[in-house]
């Protein structure tokens with residue numbers, strides 16, 4: 001247990017997304033007494049969409065006491081099927097039942113609101129966490145030794161200054177704190193235009209009720225991925241199989257001309273139907289169930305890897321420092337790993353001096369950065385493999401998929417590859433942080 005002085009540090013978190021919420025809860029569970037979370041939106045405000053709940057995420061959430069609530073309405077995956085989008089022919093099939101016994105936690109899929117809502121409920125049970133919703137952090141005035149920033153209540157009221165001992169910026173892929181921080185070191189956070197966008201779709205059981213082929217998909221504990229050149233769709237049931245969640249990826253046409261601040265837009269249904277016009281009838285029937293005017297499109301943005309995540313007594317968390325393509329389904333899981341590791345390193349502080357805080361945050365960076373960026377690259381590689389057009393590379397990929405029938409070889413859809421799973425699910429970052437803190441801290 002950390003000393004009373006350490007536990008009394010004033011820690012401010014910007015952003016109540018998955019990263020900010022998990023960081024706050026992890027800190028409270030370590031015994032920190034003064035945790036303030038500032039969120040620009042007036043509520044949690046999560047879009048209706050599903051999310052994969054991988055074992056590395058579940059392990060951390062279970063330690064924080066919120067996994068059971070999430071698990072209750074999540075769907076326990078048994079397998080995944082990767083199919084040719086145009087024909088629905090199965091290219092590869094991977095059994096996922098082994099995951100629970102191998103990694104102690106299952107690989108599940110759930111609703112984003114269930115995941116975020118349960119972590120938030122966990123936070124609300126902790127008296128040491130205070131939320132400031134509808135409060136935008138405009139500018140960081142100092143990154144240390146005592147970080148300070150200007151907070152503006154969005155519903156009126158004067159902006160006010162806040163000073164703290166540790167500032168954690170979990171303000172997402174559009175992080176302004178990251179940009180300000182990098183400018184101090186004369187670095188610009190270069191946006192990498194992925195050229196990809198995603199439609200997020202949720203179909204209700206009653207929408208699918210008259211179509212036995214679609215109901216069969218909803219009733220299976222399975223992730224299905226339909227792939228085609230430069231496009232794919234990933235789909236799975238969530239909310240106790242009452243909702244079928246679909247997330248697409250396709251070339252980004254609508255955002256190309258939009259200002260860079262735009263990340264989501266109302267999509268056009270005819271355009272969505274056209275993009276997947278050569279996909280099989282089953283897929284098109286599902287897309288056609290989306291009501292006109294309710295097509296939601298997201299731009300998929302990432303950044304070049306950053307040289308550092310920590311400046312003085314301030315650290316970046318989650319998408320603010322390692323935004324990723326969704327193809328490995330690890331963005332939120334990695335943000336949650338960040339939060340858990342930050343709580344460990346701060347709890348191991350030998351004293352409350354700014355130097356010690358800086359060094360502890362650098363241990364966080366050391367434990368997390370390489371792993372996070374490896375997974376960012378793996379997600380991009382997985383997308384490249386899935387989006388191949390006709391040619392030798394696609395033939396080789398499909399040969400690898402076909403070899404899975406004999407239980408052999410790598411899986412080109414990387415999240416389902418056993419070696420990749422071992423790397424991601426088999427590493428307990430909390431354990432690593434606890435075991436390696438002393439040695440890394442001593443070398444800084």
Ligand SMILES: Cc1cc2nc3c(=O)[nH]c(=O)nc-3n(C[C@H](O)[C@H](O)[C@H](O)COP(=O)(O)OP(=O)(O)OC[C@H]3O[C@@H](n4cnc5c(N)ncnc54)[C@H](O)[C@@H]3O)c2cc1C
Nearest residue numbers: 015017018019040052137171172318319326329331332333
């Ligand atoms: C299509 C798609 C599918 C995905 N699927 C998966 C999946 O299956 N599994 C998985 O693990 N991950 C998945 N992800 C990734 C995951 O959603 C993100 O990585 C994760 O939500 C990032 O969390 P975060 O807390 O870092 O950022 P965010 O969730 O973006 O939160 C940032 C918060 O900060 C607030 N904020 C920003 N600026 C300020 C400010 N100045 N002042 C106050 N508040 C501010 C914002 O309002 C927001 O609430 C997917 C992503 C996409 C796009």
